[in-house]
Amino acid sequence: MLQINDLHISFNTANGLFEAVKGISFSIKKGETLGIVGESGSGKSVTSLAIMRLLNEEQSNITGSILFDGVELSKLSEQEMRKIRGNRIAMIFQEPMTSLNPVLKCGIQVTEAIKLHRKLSRSDADNEAVKLFNEVQLPRAESIFDSYPHQLSGGQRQRVMIAMALSCNPELLIADEPTTALDVTVQKTIIDLLLKIQAERNMALLFISHDLGVVSRVADKVLVMYKGQVVEQGIARQVFQHPQHPYTQGLLACRPTVNRQLKTLPVISDFLKVERDGSLTSTGLNIASLERQLAVDTKVAEHHKKTLFNQEPILKVTNLCTWFPVKSGWFSSKKEYIKAVNNVTFDVYPGETLGLVGESGSGKTTLGRSILRLIEPTSGQVNYKGTDIRTLSADALRKMRRQIQIIFQDPYSSLNPRQTIGQILTEPMQVHGLHQDNALRKQKALELLERVDLAAEHFNRYPHEFSGGQRQRVVIARALALQPEFIICDESVSALDVSVQAQVLNLLKQLQRDLGLTYIFISHDLSVIKHISDRIMVINKGRIEEIADAEELYQNPKTPYTQKLIASIPQISI
Numbered sequence: 001m002l003q004i005n006d007l008h009i010s011f012n013t014a015n016g017l018f019e020a021v022k023g024i025s026f027s028i029k030k031g032e033t034l035g036i037v038g039e040s041g042s043g044k045s046v047t048s049l050a051i052m053r054l055l056n057e058e059q060s061n062i063t064g065s066i067l068f069d070g071v072e073l074s075k076l077s078e079q080e081m082r083k084i085r086g087n088r089i090a091m092i093f094q095e096p097m098t099s100l101n102p103v104l105k106c107g108i109q110v111t112e113a114i115k116l117h118r119k120l121s122r123s124d125a126d127n128e129a130v131k132l133f134n135e136v137q138l139p140r141a142e143s144i145f146d147s148y149p150h151q152l153s154g155g156q157r158q159r160v161m162i163a164m165a166l167s168c169n170p171e172l173l174i175a176d177e178p179t180t181a182l183d184v185t186v187q188k189t190i191i192d193l194l195l196k197i198q199a200e201r202n203m204a205l206l207f208i209s210h211d212l213g214v215v216s217r218v219a220d221k222v223l224v225m226y227k228g229q230v231v232e233q234g235i236a237r238q239v240f241q242h243p244q245h246p247y248t249q250g251l252l253a254c255r256p257t258v259n260r261q262l263k264t265l266p267v268i269s270d271f272l273k274v275e276r277d278g279s280l281t282s283t284g285l286n287i288a289s290l291e292r293q294l295a296v297d298t299k300v301a302e303h304h305k306k307t308l309f310n311q312e313p314i315l316k317v318t319n320l321c322t323w324f325p326v327k328s329g330w331f332s333s334k335k336e337y338i339k340a341v342n343n344v345t346f347d348v349y350p351g352e353t354l355g356l357v358g359e360s361g362s363g364k365t366t367l368g369r370s371i372l373r374l375i376e377p378t379s380g381q382v383n384y385k386g387t388d389i390r391t392l393s394a395d396a397l398r399k400m401r402r403q404i405q406i407i408f409q410d411p412y413s414s415l416n417p418r419q420t421i422g423q424i425l426t427e428p429m430q431v432h433g434l435h436q437d438n439a440l441r442k443q444k445a446l447e448l449l450e451r452v453d454l455a456a457e458h459f460n461r462y463p464h465e466f467s468g469g470q471r472q473r474v475v476i477a478r479a480l481a482l483q484p485e486f487i488i489c490d491e492s493v494s495a496l497d498v499s500v501q502a503q504v505l506n507l508l509k510q511l512q513r514d515l516g517l518t519y520i521f522i523s524h525d526l527s528v529i530k531h532i533s534d535r536i537m538v539i540n541k542g543r544i545e546e547i548a549d550a551e552e553l554y555q556n557p558k559t560p561y562t563q564k565l566i567a568s569i570p571q572i573s574i
Contacts, residue, residue, distance in 0.1 A: 035219030107145030155186035213570030320380035355533030469500030
């Protein structure tokens, strides 16, 4: 169906030619699934865009062969390619919110492709779109047809994208990170849906992801990419059971899993050395030996827990409610509320990491922001070291926020693009009157950069000059700038590659040990939550489902909701 031979892709940049893909070759048969895995920058998405001929031809240089059903795609005119693109080859893009037109209703966006390629009338195209919405298991398909993208959840938007991709019965479907940042339950539903549709249509599937657990569930063959090169490929079961390349071993090892307890997560550099000439060599370590070195000492862990919970809580949340009023109708006087946080009570102990887990819309982020009064709670108490935060004046609250900081989900949108990293780190110190003068503040900022594994040279750079993992380190440094005791981490690793995620999680644990920090760690990724947390609190529809020791919760989940979440965790299938 698809045959790629010696594909090279390079881009013209201000610093010269950058080679993003370096001579890769692979093939996909009809009805087969090929999984491509690798970190950001490995060349996965660029390869898929080259197949679709969606790269800017003036800025990119593509050589090699891309054969689809015996036709060389690079030789086709744009008009000929348009007949294939979206028709015989379709693509699901990584982020549905940015891929869907915000000013067009979802139904119109799907019927547009149907009318173009299948030459159906408007009414027939509308009926076909509703049929597709039902096929991808969207609730109330007719209502979704008339909805705008912002009115749908992340999982629903992803289903609209799948319906759009399937609208012309493609022979090859390219799915580029189709489940990244989705809840585990939504992720499982999307994967099951794709596999079901693929089987019914005998469609070839190119599935791109950095999550090896997801790829192992869907792929027949696997291609592992690193910095534009294929470092390993083969039958999925063989690659996951017996990884040969140290980079593949590193990817498998640095992913948190629920069936092992490690002090710190392995990282790629434990397995792979990059020589001066750019060649890759093994460090000689293997996954089993490294995990034995990093295994948690159960006696030490038990002593830690006893010490932890014999203290007075640093934070006591009592009957906390955060409700949002909604209109029930134009002429109705009755008030209705979305109960985002509904009568929640829990304690957090000094030095503890309390994991907060639940699906999107469960109330996790609202709870975190209500504690800090970034969202004003409706009722209840939030006592921090004996002081009720809800009763503080604006000035007193500002002073209190020195002690409780937050790391936001998206580091790029939470950093001011017009400020240098130095300004971002020193500004909070200046606002709160920390340190004598600007020279001392700069020194403290440089110390913070070093602590989060960044360099002094980064002080004068801007956020757009960093990778996602580096920006997350900048946000962590900014949170530490005011020397807090308590940090709320809101989905702080959800969109990072597994290798970068491992580095950030290890950093957060190290900082906790060095500085005695207390965390509330919010995530929908249960593997991550289990690795970093002492206790886990499961929240659903604004209420606490259960709260328990991390290991106990995974071994003996008490509620059906928790059981469903744990059953949805993608594991390496071998």
